[in-house]
Amino acid sequence: MKTVYVPNYYTRFSCIAAACRHTCCVGWEIDVDREALVRYASVGGDMGRRLAMCIDREADPPCFRLTPDERCPFLNQNGLCDLITELGEDSLCQICSDHPRFRNVLPDRVELGLGLCCEAAAKLILSQTEPFSVVELSPDKAVRERYAHEEMRELDETAAELLERREHLFTILRDRSMPLSDRIRHIFHHSDVDLSESTANAFKSFPQIGAILRDMERLDPAWDTCLDALETLTEDPLCELDRETTVAYENLVCYFLYRYMTADATFWPDAHRTRAAFAVLCTVIIHAIHRAVGGKDLDSLCEIARMFSSEIEYSEENLERLMGEVEDAVF
Numbered sequence: 663m664k665t666v667y668v669p670n671y672y673t674r675f676s677c678i679a680a681a682c683r684h685t686c687c688v689g690w691e692i693d694v695d696r697e698a699l700v701r702y703a704s705v706g707g708d709m710g711r712r713l714a715m716c717i718d719r720e721a722d723p724p725c726f727r728l729t730p731d732e733r734c735p736f737l738n739q740n741g742l743c744d745l746i747t748e749l750g751e752d753s754l755c756q757i758c759s760d761h762p763r764f765r766n767v768l769p770d771r772v773e774l775g776l777g778l779c780c781e782a783a784a785k786l787i788l789s790q791t792e793p794f795s796v797v798e799l800s801p802d803k804a805v806r807e808r809y810a811h812e813e814m815r816e817l818d819e820t821a822a823e824l825l826e827r828r829e830h831l832f833t834i835l836r837d838r839s840m841p842l843s844d845r846i847r848h849i850f851h852h853s854d855v856d857l858s859e860s861t862a863n864a865f866k867s868f869p870q871i872g873a874i875l876r877d878m879e880r881l882d883p884a885w886d887t888c889l890d891a892l893e894t895l896t897e898d899p900l901c902e903l904d905r906e907t908t909v910a911y912e913n914l915v916c917y918f919l920y921r922y923m924t925a926d927a928t929f930w931p932d933a934h935r936t937r938a939a940f941a942v943l944c945t946v947i948i949h950a951i952h953r954a955v956g957g958k959d960l961d962s963l964c965e966i967a968r969m970f971s972s973e974i975e976y977s978e979e980n981l982e983r984l985m986g987e988v989e990d991a992v993f
């Protein structure tokens with residue numbers, strides 16, 4: 663069985679359910695996996711009838727039929743899930759029990775993390791004061807069963823080198839004796855990213871970054887307001903990080919490195935450069951928007967990070983586009 667690794671804060675996550683202002687039970691398609699379909703087919707009574715009515719089995723993949731205002735049909739008016747309250751947490755389909763967790767399955771291990779698009783996860787990730795590290799999870803029975811069939815292989819040389827580089831970048835980021843902007847410059851240096859005129863244009867101008875983001879699919883009108891504010895900034899994106907003393911931005915760079923500088927990135931040429939640059943660019947954008955909209959505290963920063971994640975990270979198309987822009991910029 664593959665060993666499961668997680669960020670050091672991972673096990674402290676818990677969903678805030680009815681208190682969540684941006685619940686994942688509204689506005690997202692919810693696919694129902696095969697095992698859940700089998701379980702749901704055996705439920706009797708009123709809930710069994712409701713399940714039969716609320717699942718579109720003809721869809722590919724099958725999914726819950728959302729209400730006209732895009733709510734999950736099992737999200738009740740108190741903001742709670744009827745499936746959990748009536749059948750228990752184990753009844754949830756895979757996507758609901760996973761969210762907001764993500765997983766990267768590597769040949770020799772599984773890496774789990776928490777996605778920033780969830781406001782409770784964003785708060786947990788950004789408020790960490792303990793430096794980021796990747797730790798082994800003591801898997802419970804469900805996790806062990808889930809990964810029992812995963813075939814173990816050795817990492818190939820390129821993937822092993824990429825992960826070694828990532829670990830080295832975490833070590834640089836943990837060194838709080840240096841300002842964060844210096845640590846980021848070290849990251850670029852160790853990742854062979856040249857910050858000269860010709861290679862780092864994507865980092866040079868906020869109006870340019872704003873125009874790229876505006877050209878993407880956008881979900882929330884509040885994101886447009888963020889982009890309006892971003893386009894008014896004129897300073898050098900990196901130097902502004904010097905003014906910040908908070909470790910929240912350090913936590914953000916670590917989050918993006920852990921999530922995206924991973925074995926699947928080795929399909930791309932020079933992944934160590936492009937993924938390091940991507941992690942920094944995402945952090946710089948979040949920082950800049952927070953400043954541009956006059957954000958003052960950790961709560962407002964968490965909200966900008968959550969919105970960035972939901973607009974960019976959780977749209978396959980937008981994510982690919984931003985990564986493509988970074989690749990163009992660093993080559």
Ligand code: SF4
Pocket residue numbers: 676677678679682683684685686687761762779780781782783
């Ligand atoms: S977004 Fe996060 S906190 Fe909100 S309902 Fe979903 S898992 Fe819970």
